[in-house]
Amino acid sequence: MGERRYAVIGAGHGGKAMAADLAAKGFSVNLYNRTSEHITEIVLRREIELEFEDGTVHDCRLDVVTSDISEAIDDADVIMVVLPASAHRDVARLCATRLRSGQIVVLNPGRTGGALEFRRILNQMGCAGDVIVAETATFILASRSTGPAQAHIFRRKNAVPLAALPAIHTNQVLELVHDALPQFIPAVNVLHTSLDNMGAIFHPALTLLNAGWIERTMGDFEFYVDGVTHSTARVLEVLDRERVTVASALGVRARPALNWLKDAYSAEGETLYEAMQANPGYQGIKAPRTLRHRYLFEDVPFSLVPLASLGAQFGVETWATEAMIRLACVVHGTNYFARGRNTEDMGLKGLRVSEVKQYVQVGEIEPIYDSADVE
Amino acid sequence: MGERRYAVIGAGHGGKAMAADLAAKGFSVNLYNRTSEHITEIVLRREIELEFEDGTVHDCRLDVVTSDISEAIDDADVIMVVLPASAHRDVARLCATRLRSGQIVVLNPGRTGGALEFRRILNQMGCAGDVIVAETATFILASRSTGPAQAHIFRRKNAVPLAALPAIHTNQVLELVHDALPQFIPAVNVLHTSLDNMGAIFHPALTLLNAGWIERTMGDFEFYVDGVTHSTARVLEVLDRERVTVASALGVRARPALNWLKDAYSAEGETLYEAMQANPGYQGIKAPRTLRHRYLFEDVPFSLVPLASLGAQFGVETWATEAMIRLACVVHGTNYFARGRNTEDMGLKGLRVSEVKQYVQVGEIEPIYDSADVE
Numbered sequence: 001m002g003e004r005r006y007a008v009i010g011a012g013h014g015g016k017a018m019a020a021d022l023a024a025k026g027f028s029v030n031l032y033n034r035t036s037e038h039i040t041e042i043v044l045r046r047e048i049e050l051e052f053e054d055g056t057v058h059d060c061r062l063d064v065v066t067s068d069i070s071e072a073i074d075d076a077d078v079i080m081v082v083l084p085a086s087a088h089r090d091v092a093r094l095c096a097t098r099l100r101s102g103q104i105v106v107l108n109p110g111r112t113g114g115a116l117e118f119r120r121i122l123n124q125m126g127c128a129g130d131v132i133v134a135e136t137a138t139f140i141l142a143s144r145s146t147g148p149a150q151a152h153i154f155r156r157k158n159a160v161p162l163a164a165l166p167a168i169h170t171n172q173v174l175e176l177v178h179d180a181l182p183q184f185i186p187a188v189n190v191l192h193t194s195l196d197n198m199g200a201i202f203h204p205a206l207t208l209l210n211a212g213w214i215e216r217t218m219g220d221f222e223f224y225v226d227g228v229t230h231s232t233a234r235v236l237e238v239l240d241r242e243r244v245t246v247a248s249a250l251g252v253r254a255r256p257a258l259n260w261l262k263d264a265y266s267a268e269g270e271t272l273y274e275a276m277q278a279n280p281g282y283q284g285i286k287a288p289r290t291l292r293h294r295y296l297f298e299d300v301p302f303s304l305v306p307l308a309s310l311g312a313q314f315g316v317e318t319w320a321t322e323a324m325i326r327l328a329c330v331v332h333g334t335n336y337f338a339r340g341r342n343t344e345d346m347g348l349k350g351l352r353v354s355e356v357k358q359y360v361q362v363g364e365i366e367p368i369y370d371s372a373d374v375e
Numbered sequence: 376m377g378e379r380r381y382a383v384i385g386a387g388h389g390g391k392a393m394a395a396d397l398a399a400k401g402f403s404v405n406l407y408n409r410t411s412e413h414i415t416e417i418v419l420r421r422e423i424e425l426e427f428e429d430g431t432v433h434d435c436r437l438d439v440v441t442s443d444i445s446e447a448i449d450d451a452d453v454i455m456v457v458l459p460a461s462a463h464r465d466v467a468r469l470c471a472t473r474l475r476s477g478q479i480v481v482l483n484p485g486r487t488g489g490a491l492e493f494r495r496i497l498n499q500m501g502c503a504g505d506v507i508v509a510e511t512a513t514f515i516l517a518s519r520s521t522g523p524a525q526a527h528i529f530r531r532k533n534a535v536p537l538a539a540l541p542a543i544h545t546n547q548v549l550e551l552v553h554d555a556l557p558q559f560i561p562a563v564n565v566l567h568t569s570l571d572n573m574g575a576i577f578h579p580a581l582t583l584l585n586a587g588w589i590e591r592t593m594g595d596f597e598f599y600v601d602g603v604t605h606s607t608a609r610v611l612e613v614l615d616r617e618r619v620t621v622a623s624a625l626g627v628r629a630r631p632a633l634n635w636l637k638d639a640y641s642a643e644g645e646t647l648y649e650a651m652q653a654n655p656g657y658q659g660i661k662a663p664r665t666l667r668h669r670y671l672f673e674d675v676p677f678s679l680v681p682l683a684s685l686g687a688q689f690g691v692e693t694w695a696t697e698a699m700i701r702l703a704c705v706v707h708g709t710n711y712f713a714r715g716r717n718t719e720d721m722g723l724k725g726l727r728v729s730e731v732k733q734y735v736q737v738g739e740i741e742p743i744y745d746s747a748d749v750e
Contacts, residue, residue: 206587213588215604221591229590231666231706238705291606323701330613330695331606 004180005063007032007076009091011039014108015082016151017143020050020060022080022180030064032072034090039065041148051152069094078104078177082139084294085111085302085341092118096125103131104173106162110135111298112194112306115165116346116360123347134164134173137193140183157264161187161196166363188252189360195247195254200303201240202257203295206232208327211291219289224282233273238320240272246307249314250353291331300328305340313343314353379555380438382407382451384466386414389483390457391526392518395425395435397455397555405439407447409465414440416523426527444469453479453552457514459669460486460677460716467493471500478506479548481537485510486673487569487681488721490540491735495722509539509548512568515558536562536571541738563627564735570622570629575678576615577632578670581607583702586666594664599657608648613695615647621682624689625728666706675703680715688718689728 004027008019011033019031033039042048043066047059066072073079073095081091088107095105099122107114115135122131142155160183164170167189174184187193202224207214210227221227228236240257247254258275261267267279276282288295304325311318329336343349348356355365379402383394386408394406408414417423418441422434441447448454448470456466463482470480474497482489490510497506517530535558539545542564549559562568577599582589585602596602603611615632622629633650636642642654651657663670679700686693704711718724723731730740 208584210585210587212581212585212602212604212607215606216596216601226591227587229587231590232587234708235702235705319701320705323698323705326694326698327610327702330610330698333609 004028004078004176005030005076006180007073007079009072009079009081010083010087011042012082013143013145013151014139014141015080016042016048016145017050017141017153018080018082018108019062020048020058020151021141021153023048023060023062024050024058025180027180028063030066030072030076031062032066032069034067034087036067039067045149047149049147049150051146051150053153053155070098073098073103076103078106081105081107084298085114086294086298088114088118088302089121092121093125096122096127099127099129099131101130103129104164104176105131105133106173106177107133107135108140109138109197110190110193111302111341112197112200113190113341113346114194114302115163115190116194116348117341119165120345120347132164132169132173134162134170135190135193136184137161137187137196138198140181156183158183159185161185161193163187163190163193163360165190165360167361168363189357191247191250191252191356191360192254194306195243195250195252196260197243197303198257198260199295199299200307201236201243203299204304204324204328205235205239207288207291207293207295208324208331209235210287211331214287214289215291217287219287221287222283223285223287224276224279225285227287228273228276228282230273233271233276235320237272239324242311242316242318242321243307246311246314246316246318249316250310251357296328296332300325301336301340304328305336305342306346308337309340309342309346310348313348379403379453379551380405380451381555382448382454384447384454384456385458385462386417387457388518388520388526389514389516390455391417391423391520392425392516392528393455393457393483394437395423395433395526396516396528398423398435398437399425399433400555402555403438405441405447405451406437407441407444409442409462411442414442420524422524424522424525426521426525428528428530445473448473448478451478453481456480456482459673460489461673463489463493463677464496467496468500471497471502474502474504474506476505478504479539479551480506480508481548481552482508482510483515484513484572485565485568486677486716487572487575488565488716489569489677490538490565491569491721491723492716494540495720498722507539507544507548509537509545510565510568511559512536512562512571513573515556531558533558534560536560536568538562538565538568538735540565540735542736543738564732566622566625566627566731566735567629569681570618570625570627571635572618572678573632573635574670574674575682576611576618578674579679579699579703580610580614582663582666582668582670583699583706584610585662586706589662589664590666592662594662596662597658598660598662599651599654600660602662603648603651603657605648608646608651610695612647614699617686617691617693617696618682621686621689621691621693624691625685626732671703671707675700676711676715679703680711680717681721683712684715684717684721685723688723 007030023029119133143153146152162184209232244254261275265279265281269275308318382405398404494508518528521527537559584607636650640654640656644650683693
């Protein structure tokens with residue numbers, strides 16, 4: 001171990017924990033954060049004090065702590081992007097001309113269409129190297145930044161699906177990172193990681209349907225317990241059905257939220273309401289303190305908008321999803337349809353389902369001729 | 376006084392109070408309720424015990440208390456419909472063949488398009504008589520049913536706009552009811568009473584944006600105080616702007632909610648949030664106890680749907696209004712777009728603005744020729 005060098009992009013709740021954890025495992029780690037003020041203390045100490053799940057604390061030594069993207073990524077084998085999806089575009093533009101063959105970029109997670117959009121920006125900006133872009137379905141750790149140079153890992157998730165774009169490279173990525181992050185398992189392709197995005201279903205709807213309560217009490221209630229009622233859960237079910245239907249139009253059998261709750265938390269029920277109320281893992285999680293929260297400004301443009309855009313392109317009505325997006329637009333006074341990730345951003349505009357599958361699976365899109373073309 | 380005979384249709388919170396109040400003023404009153412079980416006690420006593428604003432209590436003797444519509448309306452001069460808008464269609468169908476010339480029907484209130492839809496049903500069912508249909512902008516009393524044969528009037532509203540369809544009959548209606556209900560003032564026409572529907576703006580949005588809180592606590596918070604936050608009020612502002620814009624497309628200068636709060640409650644502010652928080656009249660009003668409440672099942676199909684439908688016909692995008700309707704559809708598992716009142720139900724489908732104005736003003740639609748038609 002230790003010969004592989006990681007770059008972790010983003011020193012927030014997730015990035016600090018992942019960087020420190022990788023360092024604790026003996027890997028060389030460069031930590032990057034765009035705003036240097038946020039990492040002053042880590043720059044000074046070059047260490048992060050990491051509290052593990054069992055309560056033990058380690059000082060984890062980092063190789064490089066920087067706000068200079070070249071310093072962070074030039075010598076890295078694997079670049080772990082641990083940022084809200086709203087930052088993926090900027091990171092892609094920042095890295096595009098610097099990446100070189102053999103480097104691997106992993107979006108932790110990609111939300112919906114992250115790897116697709118990242119790849120498209122690299123292509124557009126003429127990224128010369130043979131770079132692999134991958135995304136995970138969810139962030140691998142439950143962690144929190146507990147001080148300027150402190151982080152705490154509460155829990156490690158098991159079996160986090162990861163897919164490379166194209167999928168023929170997925171195993172290569174998994175083999176490379178296996179010693180560091182053995183929890184990653186292969187997803188069929190990035191459509192699966194992107195469409196099994198449960199945050200898309202839970203986050204914006206529960207935030208908006210509890211908007212008054214959140215703002216009046218600064219989120220002083222249990223988000224997934226108090227905030228999930230028969231009616232709010234019914235809205236989640238309809239959104240979930242739309243997501244699964246969009247996936248199915250793309251030939252992807254997405255996991256319904258009810259199944260996911262059972263698999264991830266052993267939480268069962270006839271309805272989402274029952275299953276969510278039966279999930280002890282949801283207890284104690286407070287609501288967001290404000291509506292200016294990533295549950296809206298990340299999950300609406302980078303989870304719901306791509307779902308609606310895929311639905312529009314592939315003939316699936318996403319009626320409730322669009323209503324949620326509109327409501328978020330009104331609440332935030334912005335146009336998330338315009339700012340979010342659509343099929344054009346994902347490089348899928350104009351493609352047929354067969355071409356999309358080809359693209360995510362092997363990377364090349366073979367020209368398909370209509371019978372009229374080949375006569 | 377007393378020679379005029381009223382029929383009050385509906386023995387709920389509003390109907391009982393209005394019937395008793397009219398009786399107390401010396402008028403003959405017939406009270407009708409479709410479900411006879413709800414009026415058993417009043418049938419037995421033929422009186423309603425009415426508590427007035429000043430705390431005094433009167434036994435108010437009714438002429439007829441019945442579940443037979445003929446018994447209720449045949450000898451009535453004025454028929455006061457005091458029912459949720461969802462019942463207007465049924466009442467129109469029930470009365471259509473029984474109404475006779477000279478009778479006046481007043482919807483208290485019509486919500487959006489009540490008189491228009493009522494009139495259309497009378498016409499479709501071949502109502503032979505020369506009947507006047509009118510609507511008010513809001514219910515004239517703040518009242519509550521306090522027992523099987525008891526009612527309580529808390530407050531009488533001042534200056535409640537009323538319009539007949541067509542408007543040339545408005546003064547005739549006002550003159551006839553003036554001795555009984557002097558608070559009525561003339562509205563320009565039913566477009567004004569229908570488009571100055573503030574419930575359309577406040578009720579569904581605040582209910583949906585506080586859905587989790589309502590359902591979790593059975594409405595145990597102050598609806599217009601706690602439930603109105605910066606973000607929920609911003610949604611109200613956008614909905615209000617859409618309503619005012621739809622009105623403006625019809626040549627109607629609707630009253631913005633901010634002005635209405637100032638006029639009705641002397642509540643002022645730069646924003647709806649400020650004005651609503653500054654309104655002492657809103658204090659103490661609890662949220663609905665459930666989402667199966669008229670704030671959704673009445674105000675969505677009979678306030679928001681007609682607004683959206685008018686917008687669609689007259690070229691006004693009602694983006695946020697439609698998002699609200701969709702959300703209510705999902706929460707209630709129904710299609711309010713289909714069940715609600717659209718421009719066809721209102722008898723306006725295919726009409727131009729000038730024709731609509733003609734229709735609501737004088738009743739006849741004069742054929743308008745395009746230059747191409749007349750050459």
